[in-house]
Amino acid sequence: MTNKKPLDDAAVLGFEDQLKAQANQLKDLVDSGDVSGALAIISELNETRDKTLYQEVGRLTRTLHESIRNFHIDTANSATNEEASKIEDASDRLAYVVDMTNKAANKTLDLVEETMPYASGISTEAKQLKEDWSRLQRKEMKPDEFRQLTSKMGTFLSKLCNDSDKVYSNLSDILLAQDFQDLTGQVINRVTTLVKDVEENLVKLVTMAGKVDQMTGNVQQEVKQQETNMKGEGPQIHAEARDDVVSGQDDVDDLLSSLGF
Amino acid sequence: MNKDMKILVVDDFSTMRRIIKNLLRDLGFANTDEADDGNTALPMLQTGKYDFLVTDWNMPGMTGIDLLRNVRADESLKTLPVLMVTAEAKRDQIVAAAQAGVNGYVVKPFTAAVLKEKIDKIFERIDS
Numbered sequence: 001m002t003n004k005k006p007l008d009d010a011a012v013l014g015f016e017d018q019l020k021a022q023a024n025q026l027k028d029l030v031d032s033g034d035v036s037g038a039l040a041i042i043s044e045l046n047e048t049r050d051k052t053l054y055q056e057v058g059r060l061t062r063t064l065h066e067s068i069r070n071f072h073i074d075t076a077n078s079a080t081n082e083e084a085s086k087i088e089d090a091s092d093r094l095a096y097v098v099d100m101t102n103k104a105a106n107k108t109l110d111l112v113e114e115t116m117p118y119a120s121g122i123s124t125e126a127k128q129l130k131e132d133w134s135r136l137q138r139k140e141m142k143p144d145e146f147r148q149l150t151s152k153m154g155t156f157l158s159k160l161c162n163d164s165d166k167v168y169s170n171l172s173d174i175l176l177a178q179d180f181q182d183l184t185g186q187v188i189n190r191v192t193t194l195v196k197d198v199e200e201n202l203v204k205l206v207t208m209a210g211k212v213d214q215m216t217g218n219v220q221q222e223v224k225q226q227e228t229n230m231k232g233e234g235p236q237i238h239a240e241a242r243d244d245v246v247s248g249q250d251d252v253d254d255l256l257s258s259l260g261f
Numbered sequence: 262m263n264k265d266m267k268i269l270v271v272d273d274f275s276t277m278r279r280i281i282k283n284l285l286r287d288l289g290f291a292n293t294d295e296a297d298d299g300n301t302a303l304p305m306l307q308t309g310k311y312d313f314l315v316t317d318w319n320m321p322g323m324t325g326i327d328l329l330r331n332v333r334a335d336e337s338l339k340t341l342p343v344l345m346v347t348a349e350a351k352r353d354q355i356v357a358a359a360q361a362g363v364n365g366y367v368v369k370p371f372t373a374a375v376l377k378e379k380i381d382k383i384f385e386r387i388d389s
Contacts, residue, residue, distance in 0.1 A: 112283070232324055
Protein backbone atom coordinates (compact mmCIF):
# COMPACT_ATOMS: atom_id res chain seq x y z
CA MET A 1 0.00 0.00 0.00
CA THR A 2 1.33 3.42 -0.89
CA ASN A 3 1.70 5.95 1.86
CA LYS A 4 -0.70 8.84 1.27
CA LYS A 5 -0.36 10.34 4.72
CA PRO A 6 1.39 13.62 3.79
CA LEU A 7 -1.27 14.34 1.12
CA ASP A 8 -4.13 13.74 3.55
CA ASP A 9 -2.54 15.98 6.10
CA ALA A 10 -2.10 18.68 3.48
CA ALA A 11 -5.78 18.50 2.52
CA VAL A 12 -7.02 18.57 6.08
CA LEU A 13 -4.52 21.19 7.21
CA GLY A 14 -5.40 23.29 4.14
CA PHE A 15 -9.00 23.22 5.21
CA GLU A 16 -8.10 24.15 8.76
CA ASP A 17 -6.02 27.13 7.57
CA GLN A 18 -8.86 28.28 5.37
CA LEU A 19 -11.28 27.87 8.26
CA LYS A 20 -9.07 30.01 10.51
CA ALA A 21 -8.55 32.73 7.90
CA GLN A 22 -12.16 32.91 6.85
CA ALA A 23 -13.49 32.79 10.41
CA ASN A 24 -11.86 36.19 11.02
CA GLN A 25 -13.12 37.49 7.73
CA LEU A 26 -16.59 36.24 8.62
CA LYS A 27 -16.47 37.99 11.97
CA ASP A 28 -15.39 41.25 10.33
CA LEU A 29 -18.19 41.00 7.76
CA VAL A 30 -20.81 40.26 10.41
CA ASP A 31 -19.50 43.13 12.56
CA SER A 32 -19.68 45.51 9.63
CA GLY A 33 -23.20 44.32 8.82
CA ASP A 34 -22.41 42.74 5.43
CA VAL A 35 -24.83 39.78 5.73
CA SER A 36 -24.67 38.65 2.11
CA GLY A 37 -20.83 38.71 2.18
CA ALA A 38 -20.91 36.67 5.42
CA LEU A 39 -23.29 34.11 3.93
CA ALA A 40 -21.06 33.80 0.85
CA ILE A 41 -18.14 32.93 3.09
CA ILE A 42 -20.21 30.40 5.00
CA SER A 43 -21.24 28.66 1.80
CA GLU A 44 -17.66 28.79 0.50
CA LEU A 45 -16.47 27.16 3.72
CA ASN A 46 -19.18 24.55 3.46
CA GLU A 47 -18.17 23.76 -0.08
CA THR A 48 -14.49 23.32 0.83
CA ARG A 49 -15.45 21.20 3.82
CA ASP A 50 -17.62 18.97 1.64
CA LYS A 51 -14.91 18.68 -0.99
CA THR A 52 -12.24 17.78 1.56
CA LEU A 53 -14.64 15.37 3.23
CA TYR A 54 -15.40 13.62 -0.07
CA GLN A 55 -11.69 13.40 -0.79
CA GLU A 56 -11.01 11.90 2.63
CA VAL A 57 -13.88 9.40 2.34
CA GLY A 58 -12.64 8.51 -1.12
CA ARG A 59 -9.13 7.93 0.17
CA LEU A 60 -10.43 5.89 3.09
CA THR A 61 -12.47 3.71 0.77
CA ARG A 62 -9.56 3.23 -1.62
CA THR A 63 -7.20 2.34 1.21
CA LEU A 64 -9.72 -0.07 2.64
CA HIS A 65 -10.07 -1.74 -0.76
CA GLU A 66 -6.34 -1.89 -1.19
CA SER A 67 -5.90 -3.42 2.27
CA ILE A 68 -8.54 -6.01 1.56
CA ARG A 69 -6.95 -6.80 -1.79
CA ASN A 70 -3.56 -7.06 -0.12
CA PHE A 71 -4.83 -9.84 2.07
CA HIS A 72 -6.60 -11.56 -0.80
CA ILE A 73 -9.92 -11.54 0.97
CA ASP A 74 -12.41 -11.98 -1.83
CA THR A 75 -15.90 -12.50 -0.50
CA ALA A 76 -17.61 -12.16 -3.87
CA ASN A 77 -16.06 -15.20 -5.51
CA SER A 78 -14.29 -16.99 -2.71
CA ALA A 79 -15.69 -20.27 -4.01
CA THR A 80 -13.95 -19.85 -7.34
CA ASN A 81 -10.86 -18.17 -5.95
CA GLU A 82 -8.01 -20.63 -6.08
CA GLU A 83 -5.81 -18.63 -3.77
CA ALA A 84 -6.90 -18.61 -0.15
CA SER A 85 -6.81 -15.26 1.66
CA LYS A 86 -3.70 -14.55 3.68
CA ILE A 87 -5.79 -14.51 6.84
CA GLU A 88 -7.34 -17.86 6.06
CA ASP A 89 -3.89 -19.12 5.16
CA ALA A 90 -2.58 -17.83 8.51
CA SER A 91 -5.33 -19.67 10.38
CA ASP A 92 -4.43 -22.83 8.50
CA ARG A 93 -0.79 -22.31 9.36
CA LEU A 94 -1.53 -21.84 13.04
CA ALA A 95 -3.73 -24.93 13.00
CA TYR A 96 -0.72 -26.73 11.53
CA VAL A 97 1.43 -25.48 14.43
CA VAL A 98 -1.12 -26.76 16.95
CA ASP A 99 -1.22 -30.07 15.14
CA MET A 100 2.59 -30.38 14.96
CA THR A 101 3.15 -29.47 18.61
CA ASN A 102 0.36 -31.80 19.65
CA LYS A 103 1.90 -34.69 17.69
CA ALA A 104 5.37 -33.98 19.05
CA ALA A 105 4.12 -33.75 22.63
CA ASN A 106 2.20 -37.00 22.30
CA LYS A 107 5.10 -38.80 20.64
CA THR A 108 7.45 -37.60 23.39
CA LEU A 109 4.99 -38.65 26.09
CA ASP A 110 4.56 -42.08 24.44
CA LEU A 111 8.31 -42.61 24.38
CA VAL A 112 8.79 -41.37 27.94
CA GLU A 113 6.01 -43.61 29.22
CA GLU A 114 7.56 -46.52 27.32
CA THR A 115 11.06 -45.78 28.65
CA MET A 116 10.25 -45.19 32.32
CA PRO A 117 9.56 -48.88 33.14
CA TYR A 118 12.97 -49.82 31.64
CA ALA A 119 14.73 -47.29 33.85
CA SER A 120 12.83 -48.28 36.98
CA GLY A 121 13.33 -52.02 36.15
CA ILE A 122 17.08 -51.56 35.80
CA SER A 123 17.18 -49.56 39.03
CA THR A 124 15.18 -52.13 41.03
CA GLU A 125 17.27 -55.08 39.87
CA ALA A 126 20.57 -53.22 40.27
CA LYS A 127 19.68 -52.34 43.87
CA GLN A 128 18.95 -55.97 44.63
CA LEU A 129 22.18 -57.14 43.01
CA LYS A 130 24.12 -54.47 44.87
CA GLU A 131 22.83 -55.87 48.15
CA ASP A 132 23.81 -59.41 47.15
CA TRP A 133 27.17 -58.10 45.96
CA SER A 134 27.85 -56.43 49.32
CA ARG A 135 27.04 -59.68 51.08
CA LEU A 136 29.52 -61.44 48.81
CA GLN A 137 32.20 -58.86 49.58
CA ARG A 138 31.54 -59.25 53.29
CA LYS A 139 31.97 -62.99 52.63
CA GLU A 140 28.50 -63.71 53.99
CA MET A 141 27.42 -65.71 50.96
CA LYS A 142 26.99 -69.46 50.87
CA PRO A 143 28.33 -71.28 47.76
CA ASP A 144 24.77 -72.08 46.70
CA GLU A 145 23.76 -68.42 46.93
CA PHE A 146 26.90 -67.44 45.05
CA ARG A 147 25.94 -69.69 42.15
CA GLN A 148 22.50 -68.04 42.15
CA LEU A 149 24.14 -64.63 42.16
CA THR A 150 26.36 -65.37 39.17
CA SER A 151 23.41 -66.60 37.15
CA LYS A 152 21.35 -63.58 38.22
CA MET A 153 24.25 -61.33 37.29
CA GLY A 154 24.46 -62.92 33.84
CA THR A 155 20.75 -62.42 33.20
CA PHE A 156 20.91 -58.86 34.51
CA LEU A 157 23.87 -57.94 32.31
CA SER A 158 22.23 -59.18 29.13
CA LYS A 159 18.96 -57.47 30.14
CA LEU A 160 20.94 -54.32 30.86
CA CYS A 161 22.46 -54.43 27.36
CA ASN A 162 19.04 -54.76 25.73
CA ASP A 163 17.25 -52.27 27.97
CA SER A 164 19.90 -49.59 27.81
CA ASP A 165 19.89 -49.88 24.01
CA LYS A 166 16.13 -49.44 24.11
CA VAL A 167 16.46 -46.42 26.44
CA TYR A 168 19.08 -44.90 24.13
CA SER A 169 17.01 -45.42 21.02
CA ASN A 170 13.89 -43.96 22.70
CA LEU A 171 15.93 -40.95 23.81
CA SER A 172 17.10 -40.42 20.22
CA ASP A 173 13.50 -40.60 19.06
CA ILE A 174 12.56 -38.01 21.70
CA LEU A 175 15.38 -35.84 20.38
CA LEU A 176 14.04 -36.16 16.83
CA ALA A 177 10.50 -35.42 17.97
CA GLN A 178 11.68 -31.88 18.80
CA ASP A 179 12.22 -31.11 15.09
CA PHE A 180 8.79 -29.45 15.07
CA GLN A 181 10.36 -26.37 16.71
CA ASP A 182 12.16 -25.44 13.50
CA LEU A 183 9.05 -25.85 11.32
CA THR A 184 6.58 -24.25 13.72
CA GLY A 185 9.06 -21.44 14.37
CA GLN A 186 9.17 -20.59 10.65
CA VAL A 187 5.40 -20.77 10.34
CA ILE A 188 4.82 -18.61 13.41
CA ASN A 189 7.33 -16.03 12.15
CA ARG A 190 5.38 -15.75 8.89
CA VAL A 191 2.11 -15.32 10.70
CA THR A 192 3.69 -12.71 12.98
CA THR A 193 4.77 -10.74 9.90
CA LEU A 194 1.23 -10.90 8.55
CA VAL A 195 -0.24 -9.73 11.87
CA LYS A 196 2.18 -6.78 11.86
CA ASP A 197 1.12 -5.92 8.29
CA VAL A 198 -2.53 -6.08 9.22
CA GLU A 199 -1.92 -3.93 12.28
CA GLU A 200 -0.06 -1.32 10.23
CA ASN A 201 -2.87 -1.18 7.68
CA LEU A 202 -5.49 -0.96 10.38
CA VAL A 203 -3.66 1.90 12.07
CA LYS A 204 -3.62 3.73 8.74
CA LEU A 205 -7.34 3.13 8.27
CA VAL A 206 -8.10 4.33 11.79
CA THR A 207 -6.05 7.48 11.20
CA MET A 208 -7.93 8.17 7.96
CA ALA A 209 -11.28 7.46 9.57
CA GLY A 210 -10.27 9.87 12.33
CA LYS A 211 -9.81 12.62 9.72
CA VAL A 212 -13.24 11.95 8.26
CA ASP A 213 -14.67 12.17 11.79
CA GLN A 214 -12.86 15.49 12.22
CA MET A 215 -14.44 16.89 9.04
CA THR A 216 -17.94 15.76 9.93
CA GLY A 217 -17.57 16.73 13.58
CA ASN A 218 -18.24 13.16 14.73
CA VAL A 219 -17.04 12.40 18.24
CA GLN A 220 -16.31 8.73 18.77
CA GLN A 221 -17.28 7.57 22.21
CA GLU A 222 -14.60 5.36 23.67
CA VAL A 223 -16.22 2.14 24.68
CA LYS A 224 -14.33 0.72 27.60
CA GLN A 225 -14.35 -3.01 27.51
CA GLN A 226 -15.31 -4.59 30.76
CA GLU A 227 -12.71 -6.96 32.06
CA THR A 228 -13.78 -10.53 31.74
CA ASN A 229 -10.70 -12.18 33.15
CA MET A 230 -12.80 -14.77 34.98
CA LYS A 231 -13.10 -16.39 31.56
CA GLY A 232 -9.39 -17.10 31.62
CA GLU A 233 -6.69 -15.39 29.59
CA GLY A 234 -4.09 -18.07 29.11
CA PRO A 235 -0.37 -17.58 29.76
CA GLN A 236 0.85 -14.05 30.51
CA ILE A 237 3.59 -13.06 28.10
CA HIS A 238 5.10 -10.06 29.94
CA ALA A 239 4.49 -11.20 33.51
CA GLU A 240 7.60 -9.41 34.88
CA ALA A 241 6.49 -6.05 33.54
CA ARG A 242 3.03 -6.17 35.07
CA ASP A 243 1.90 -5.47 38.61
CA ASP A 244 -1.38 -7.30 38.39
CA VAL A 245 0.22 -10.59 37.39
CA VAL A 246 2.24 -12.96 39.54
CA SER A 247 5.68 -13.85 38.21
CA GLY A 248 5.82 -17.40 39.46
CA GLN A 249 4.79 -20.00 42.02
CA ASP A 250 6.54 -18.13 44.87
CA ASP A 251 4.38 -15.07 44.17
CA VAL A 252 1.26 -17.25 44.17
CA ASP A 253 2.26 -18.78 47.49
CA ASP A 254 2.95 -15.35 49.01
CA LEU A 255 -0.37 -14.00 47.78
CA LEU A 256 -2.28 -16.99 49.12
CA SER A 257 -0.53 -16.90 52.47
CA SER A 258 -1.38 -13.19 52.73
CA LEU A 259 -5.00 -14.29 52.32
CA GLY A 260 -4.61 -16.67 55.23
CA PHE A 261 -3.87 -19.82 53.23
CA MET B 262 -2.86 -39.47 52.77
CA ASN B 263 -4.44 -42.39 50.95
CA LYS B 264 -2.46 -43.23 47.81
CA ASP B 265 -5.40 -45.20 46.42
CA MET B 266 -7.66 -42.17 46.39
CA LYS B 267 -9.44 -41.50 43.13
CA ILE B 268 -8.33 -38.31 41.38
CA LEU B 269 -10.05 -36.47 38.53
CA VAL B 270 -7.72 -34.51 36.24
CA VAL B 271 -9.49 -31.80 34.20
CA ASP B 272 -7.70 -30.00 31.36
CA ASP B 273 -8.73 -29.29 27.77
CA PHE B 274 -5.31 -30.34 26.42
CA SER B 275 -4.78 -34.08 26.39
CA THR B 276 -1.01 -33.70 26.63
CA MET B 277 -1.31 -31.69 29.85
CA ARG B 278 -3.66 -34.34 31.27
CA ARG B 279 -1.09 -37.00 30.40
CA ILE B 280 1.73 -35.00 32.02
CA ILE B 281 -0.27 -34.49 35.22
CA LYS B 282 -1.34 -38.16 35.29
CA ASN B 283 2.30 -39.25 34.87
CA LEU B 284 3.47 -36.93 37.63
CA LEU B 285 0.69 -38.16 39.92
CA ARG B 286 1.64 -41.76 39.15
CA ASP B 287 5.26 -40.99 40.06
CA LEU B 288 3.96 -39.61 43.37
CA GLY B 289 2.16 -42.92 43.93
CA PHE B 290 -1.33 -41.92 42.82
CA ALA B 291 -2.27 -44.34 40.06
CA ASN B 292 -6.04 -44.11 40.42
CA THR B 293 -6.80 -41.22 38.05
CA ASP B 294 -9.52 -40.32 35.56
CA GLU B 295 -9.63 -37.51 33.01
CA ALA B 296 -12.15 -34.93 31.80
CA ASP B 297 -11.67 -32.21 29.18
CA ASP B 298 -13.76 -29.42 30.73
CA GLY B 299 -16.10 -28.55 33.60
CA ASN B 300 -19.19 -29.76 31.78
CA THR B 301 -17.73 -33.25 31.46
CA ALA B 302 -16.15 -33.19 34.90
CA LEU B 303 -19.14 -32.10 37.01
CA PRO B 304 -21.39 -35.13 36.32
CA MET B 305 -18.38 -37.41 36.90
CA LEU B 306 -17.71 -35.74 40.26
CA GLN B 307 -21.39 -35.99 41.18
CA THR B 308 -21.16 -39.79 41.05
CA GLY B 309 -19.27 -39.38 44.33
CA LYS B 310 -16.37 -41.58 43.20
CA TYR B 311 -13.67 -38.94 43.49
CA ASP B 312 -11.54 -37.89 46.45
CA PHE B 313 -9.51 -35.14 44.81
CA LEU B 314 -9.94 -32.75 41.87
CA VAL B 315 -7.07 -31.28 39.85
CA THR B 316 -8.33 -28.72 37.34
CA ASP B 317 -7.15 -26.20 34.78
CA TRP B 318 -8.85 -22.76 34.64
CA ASN B 319 -9.09 -21.80 30.98
CA MET B 320 -11.21 -24.37 29.16
CA PRO B 321 -13.98 -24.18 26.57
CA GLY B 322 -17.41 -25.10 27.89
CA MET B 323 -17.25 -24.77 31.66
CA THR B 324 -14.09 -23.12 32.99
CA GLY B 325 -12.19 -24.37 36.02
CA ILE B 326 -13.33 -21.49 38.24
CA ASP B 327 -16.97 -22.23 37.40
CA LEU B 328 -16.37 -25.91 38.04
CA LEU B 329 -14.90 -25.01 41.43
CA ARG B 330 -17.92 -22.81 42.23
CA ASN B 331 -20.29 -25.59 41.17
CA VAL B 332 -18.40 -28.08 43.31
CA ARG B 333 -18.57 -25.80 46.35
CA ALA B 334 -22.28 -25.17 45.76
CA ASP B 335 -23.02 -28.90 45.65
CA GLU B 336 -23.92 -30.26 49.08
CA SER B 337 -22.24 -33.64 48.44
CA LEU B 338 -19.06 -32.13 46.91
CA LYS B 339 -18.48 -28.98 48.93
CA THR B 340 -15.63 -30.49 50.96
CA LEU B 341 -13.86 -32.08 47.96
CA PRO B 342 -10.21 -30.92 47.89
CA VAL B 343 -9.50 -28.96 44.70
CA LEU B 344 -6.09 -28.08 43.27
CA MET B 345 -5.97 -25.60 40.43
CA VAL B 346 -3.13 -26.09 37.92
CA THR B 347 -3.32 -23.23 35.45
CA ALA B 348 -1.54 -20.63 33.35
CA GLU B 349 -3.86 -17.93 34.73
CA ALA B 350 -1.53 -15.67 36.70
CA LYS B 351 -3.44 -12.47 37.46
CA ARG B 352 -3.59 -11.57 41.11
CA ASP B 353 -7.33 -11.01 41.12
CA GLN B 354 -7.83 -14.41 39.53
CA ILE B 355 -5.86 -16.10 42.29
CA VAL B 356 -7.82 -14.12 44.87
CA ALA B 357 -11.07 -15.14 43.13
CA ALA B 358 -10.03 -18.80 43.21
CA ALA B 359 -9.17 -18.51 46.90
CA GLN B 360 -12.54 -16.87 47.60
CA ALA B 361 -14.29 -19.63 45.65
CA GLY B 362 -12.67 -22.12 48.02
CA VAL B 363 -9.72 -23.59 46.14
CA ASN B 364 -7.36 -25.70 48.29
CA GLY B 365 -4.20 -25.08 46.28
CA TYR B 366 -3.03 -23.07 43.25
CA VAL B 367 -0.18 -24.06 40.94
CA VAL B 368 0.82 -21.81 38.01
CA LYS B 369 2.03 -23.32 34.76
CA PRO B 370 4.75 -24.00 33.87
CA PHE B 371 5.27 -26.02 37.02
CA THR B 372 7.63 -28.69 38.29
CA ALA B 373 6.98 -32.14 39.75
CA ALA B 374 8.33 -30.87 43.09
CA VAL B 375 5.80 -28.01 43.24
CA LEU B 376 2.93 -30.35 42.42
CA LYS B 377 4.03 -32.74 45.17
CA GLU B 378 4.47 -29.93 47.71
CA LYS B 379 0.97 -28.55 47.07
CA ILE B 380 -0.70 -31.96 47.22
CA ASP B 381 1.15 -32.82 50.45
CA LYS B 382 0.10 -29.49 51.95
CA ILE B 383 -3.55 -29.94 51.00
CA PHE B 384 -3.78 -33.37 52.59
CA GLU B 385 -1.69 -32.42 55.61
CA ARG B 386 -4.30 -29.78 56.37
CA ILE B 387 -7.21 -32.13 55.72
CA ASP B 388 -5.74 -35.00 57.73
CA SER B 389 -4.83 -32.86 60.69
